[in-house]
Structure formats: structure tokens, C-alpha cells
Amino acid sequence: MLAYRHLFHAGNFADVFKHALLARLLLLLARKDKPFCYLDTHAGTGLYDLSHPWAKKLAEHREGIARLWGRKDIPEAFAPYMEAVQAENPDGKLHFYPGSPRVTRRFLRPGDRMVLNELNKKDFAELKEQFGRDRQVGVHYGDGYQALKAHLPPKERRGLVLVDSSFDRAKEFDRVADALGLAHERFATGVLAFWYPLMEAPAIRAFERRVAASGVRKILKLELSVLPETWSQSLRGCGLLVVNPPFGFEEEAAPMLEWMRVTLAQGGPGACELGWLVPE
């Protein structure tokens, strides 16, 4: 039985960060005519009811998507992401939050494909319910790291992989670093994105060292902190490593990160960082 349920955290600042950047990556992939495949190794349920008692318990969306909702001054780069959230809330009130599968579904063109993988049986069942009849989507039950072996490389030879672990087990940073090496070994030309929580500095530095030692190159690092580095009572920030970011992504992401820093900071200035963990 898996303890982590994303409904407790849906729509929080980390989701805003991840999904707003995910939307840009997908749009950049869709610039070329050739079809692509999206693989989500830790897909979650796809849609989250923010009025559910679990979502209300911590109400993390209040410091996340709710800070963007209804604003008229949001930078254009966030428009595709905001449209994905608005599509789930047609009456204009924020009731539902889309997870990565539903955000991504909006960006698939008729020839593109999406492969969703999830280890929690209930979340998997919900994904099946939502996407089971969708011919462009495959829904799989199992371990996300095994899914990398099962589904890479995709037959399209173009695509995006999102590894969005819940980090609820010891040594998960090691698993994610190894997954980066494995995904690259099987799909060296793919856009490969790995989300991680900002924890104590030594753990993050060890993670970076392990990733760098994999020999994989062209790894862009994006980080957003909404709370000070000394904060340990809840998630203080998060990051995304993107291997082979599409041309133009870095330039789009820089002002997005800065805007999120200002908009999502909690009781301080927040911080953000963008740079090459390993250059080309």
C-alpha cells in the first residue's frame, strides 16, 4: 500500500511550477510536424477535486494555483497552463485541478501518444476510468522505473518523459538519478524531465553529483524556493532537471521562474535558479 496521495497536495506551488513548465515543453515539442510520445512514469490520478476533505486538509492549492486564479496580469507564457486549469473549471470557480496527464492531453495532436504509469491501484483505476477509451493513451499499472524499461525508446523516436516521484521512500534521490541514466541510455535524444523536492543542501548536492557522474550531458536545472533554506516543516521548494531541453525552453523558462518566485513566495522573497547542471 502506498502512503503518498497527491490529492493532499494538488495544485500547490510545486504543481504550478511543474505543470506550467511541462506545458511549455509540450508546446515546443509540437512545433515540429513529426509525432511525439509522452511517458509519465508516476502519473497520479489525472484530476483532483479541491473540495475533497483530503485536499482541504492542508489546502496547499491556496499557496499555489489559487494565487494565479482570476488574475488578469499573468505573463503570456503561462497561458497554455492556465487554459488547462480553466478547462476543468468552466464555471470560472476553482473546483478541480488537472494533473500532468490531463494537462498533457490538451497538447497531443491526433498523431501523438501518451503512456501513463502509476503504482497506486486506486489512482491507476481512476486513470483507466478517464483515459481507458482514449485511443491515443495507454494506461499501465506498475513501478515507474520499470516503465522506463518497458516503454523506451518510443517508436516515434521523439518525445518527453516525466519522472515525477512522490519521494516517500529512502534513497529516492539515488533512484531518480539512476533513472535519468537509464532513460538516457534507452532514449538519448528524448526530452527527459525529473522533478525533485528541495531538501537539505547535502542531499541535493549528492543528487547532483550522482547525476553528473552518469555521463549524461545537456542537463538544464530549474529550481524554485518559496520558503527559506532553513525551513523544514513542509516542502520549501522544488526543482526540475531537463535533459535535452528543446530549443527556446531556457529562454522561456527564465522569466517564468522569476515570476513564480515573486508570485508564490511564502513570507519571504523566495529564490529561483536556472542553469546547466551539465552543459552540452
Ligand SMILES: C[S@@+](CC[C@H](N)C(=O)[O-])C[C@H]1O[C@@H](n2cnc3c(N)ncnc32)[C@H](O)[C@@H]1O
Ligand atoms: C507527485 S505524484 C504524481 C503527480 C502527477 N505526475 C502530476 O503531476 O499530476 C507521484 C505519484 O507517484 C505514485 N508512485 C509512487 N511510487 C511509485 C512508483 N514506484 N512507480 C510509479 N508510481 C509511483 C504515487 O502513487 C503518486 O500518484
